[in-house]
Amino acid sequence: MIDLLAVQTSMPDLITFLIAGCAVILGALGVILMKNPVHSALSMVMTLFAVAVLFIEQDAQFLAAVQVIVYAGAIVVLFLFVIMLLGVDKQENLAKDQLRGQRPLAFLAVLVIFVEILALSNGNWTSGAKATVLSTSSPGSNIVQLAQSIFTTYLLPFEATSVLLIIAVVGAVVLVRRSDLKPGRDPGEAIDLDSESGIK
Amino acid sequence: MGSDPLFSHGITLAVFLIVIVKVIVAFAVLLVSVLLMIWFERKLISDMQNRIGPNRAGPFGILQTLADGTKLFFKEDLIPDSADRTVFKLAPFLSVVPAFLVFSIVPIGGMVHIFGHTTELQVADPPMGILFMLVMSSISVYGVTLAGWSSGSKYPLLGSVRATAQMISYEAAMGLAIASVVLITGSLSTRDIVTSQVGTFLGFIPKWNLIRLGIVPFLVFLVAITAEMNRPPFDLAEAESELVGGFHTEYSSLRFALFYLAEFMNTVTMSAIIVTLFFGGASGPVLFGPSWIWPILWFLIKTGAFLFFYVWVRAALPRLRYDQLMTLGWKILIPVALAWFLIIAAMQVSSYLGFGVFILVLISGGLLSRASGVGDLSDPFRLGRSRSAGTKGVE
CATH class of the missing domain: 1.10.287 (Helix Hairpins)
Incomplete structure (x- = not known):
């Protein structure tokens, strides 16, 4: 059980984190559970948008903007575009796999990634508390810091x-x-x- | 939230109330301005076409929009049998909500003092500033796309596929034009963009971004934003003569009203954004009387001028063909915006480098356009060249 009170999280941060986190998970579930490809794509937009909200909650405003502009605004729109153009917006037959052994392999991959994330997190749980790596004292500072690390390091x-x-x-x-x-x-x-x- | 001095002393109840009041006022102002804008557009086009236009409801027909809105409110709300019901209901909101939200970053005046608090006359001044507009315009693509797809009918689908391609194409040119403004300002905040334009050259030429950046980014932005809003002459998404009503063919009643509202709200908001980016926003000389009212007046005058311009364009210009639209977007606007962006970046370093890059851009641009125009001498920009076999007979 994660003890949320043990970490330094203010109430608004915690509420934002919980709502956006739920939206991320619901959207991700929607992508794989929806029968209609367009609905799946829309669930993905929900996930991407909620991730952007999490970025804003961490004061990473530039990342949030880029997240929505690039992923929600361009990439998923292109997905939709292709779905519409090719007319595959019908319910697919999910009974048989496209590739043999697709599902067991997918489960295996998910398991590996999950274990990897657990190992990497090393007991650090996200709770909506603000990250302390970047200082956000002056406005626009996270843009300057991003630019400096991209164009130097x-x-x-x-x-x-x-x-x-x-x-x-x-x-x-x-x-x-x-x-x-x-x-x-x-x-x-x-x-x-x-x-x-x-x-x- | 941003650099608004309102939040500098912590968030108290009074601060909270001021924010709520600002949100409500912005909402009301935008709604009223849309009501007036629809009337203004219809009346002005009538004048330009030698008609009378709406003249029944209220003085000069000014209440016509209200009457139309009431009528739409009481009409039957139809959902086609083949429609995807959830998405069909969702789409109008994806159009109208971003249109509302963009207005929140527009500074409509200077600083004001209320109840011992100093605040900016804009709903929000986030550090991401003008990027917020790009975010919202990329969300509003969904409104049009999904409206057309979920209707389950072919004309709306064609309209929405056109609109999506158009909006994605012109977003790039728009982004590059905004990048030039951000480059010279050194900040993304809309407030900083306005304050950096205060002052004059030689005492009488205003220090607007229009002049500081050369006129090119403004022209690119103006064309791109018009295409982004699907306004004439770029209204291919709802070309009545080809697509019945375009993406909102199957919509009726209040849902149609929402699309209509979003379209005109976008016109008002984008005029305000143009003024903010290139025409000094809410800055201008204080002539007499209370000093806080003049920025608002200047802002209204400048925005009004652009609203007039948009109506004029609608009355004067014919709709572009689809291949012309794509050619203009990809082969003219994006290269020009990119080249000008390079020149401005070089100018920031030194004027020698700037002019060097300018000459380089001219030479390489000439070479490139010559190379791509080989065998097609009659029309160097290939504007009139039909790209698809279907429309070849038209020429």
Whole structure:
């Protein structure tokens, strides 16, 4: 049993943490339990949004904003976009696995990650108490501190990640275009998924 | 919560009440301004089209919106059989709530003193400031997307797919334009953005971001924000001639009213955001009388000018074709905003570097546009070039 009173948590922090934490878990359950893919995607938005609330509760406002803009605002919207375009928004047959032995392996993976998290947490429980690593004395300070650590200490991983992302984008474009490169046809047409002809 | 001096002495009951009052006042002001805006838009377009427009309810028909709202309130609320009921009911709120929330970060005046407390005339001044607007605009994408999908009908779905693509595309250009403003301000807070624009060059030119940043980020932002709001000439999501009513075809009664409300609320809020970012917000000279009232007046005048501009654009410009929309967004706005952002960043270091980067950008931009326009000399920006086989016959 976690003794919540033992940690230094103010009442508003605790309430925010409990509500947002419940929303995170409910959303995560919704992603795997909902039958309709669009509902699953929406549950994921709920989880991402609640994580953003947890960030704000920790005074990490910039992270919260980026969380919503990037994940909820761009990535899940793209998921929805694909679901709508491809018309897979119907109930899937969940009786048979797509890959053989998919479910036992998934359970195993979950178990491994869970044990790993328990080991890493090492008895430190989240309770909504404010983190004391970063000082939040002056406004905007967490943005400055983030920027300094990204562009000094972690410059190489940061740049490497951006290169990786560009490779992924280029790869996706190459994969999409290759199948439609026939002579006498405008090569630009193949990637033009946004145009109206793509929808029809 | 931010740098509002209201919270500097701890949170007491009086502080709590002031916050509540501010929220209620902002809510009421926004609702009333939407009522007036709808009337203003209809009346002004009528004038531009040589019609009379609404003139029955109240003086000059000013109560027309109220009458329409009451009518919508009592209409039958239809939900199509094939609709996804939960999402169908949720979608209007995902549109209208972000539209309300964005207004909370707009500074509508200077500092005021009430009951011994000093406070900013804005609901919230969070450190993430202007990012909050981007957050809300990315949430409001869901309102349109889900409305179209959950209706279970093809025209709304087409409208919402168009709208989603459009809003995601223009968000990038909008973000880059905002980044230029943030770069020169050195802060994300909307209050800091306004205070950094106080003052004049040479005694008479206002030190607005419009002038400090060159006019380019403002133009990019203006176009991007118009597309983001789905206002004409970017209202492809509800192109009546092609899609019946677009994403809200199946909506009726109060749910339709919510979409309508969100659209006009966005118009008012985004005009206010433009004024805040590029036109000095609530700053301006105090001419006579009480000094606290002048910032509010300047703010209202500047915002009103943009509301007029939006109505004018709606009356004057034809709707863009879909491929033109995408070309404008991806091939013109984003490169221009990015290049200008680089120039401003270099200018922050030194003016020599700034002009160096400017020349570099000009040369490389010219080369790039020439390279992409090879074999297509008639139209260097490829605006008129039809990209899909279906519309090739139109040209």
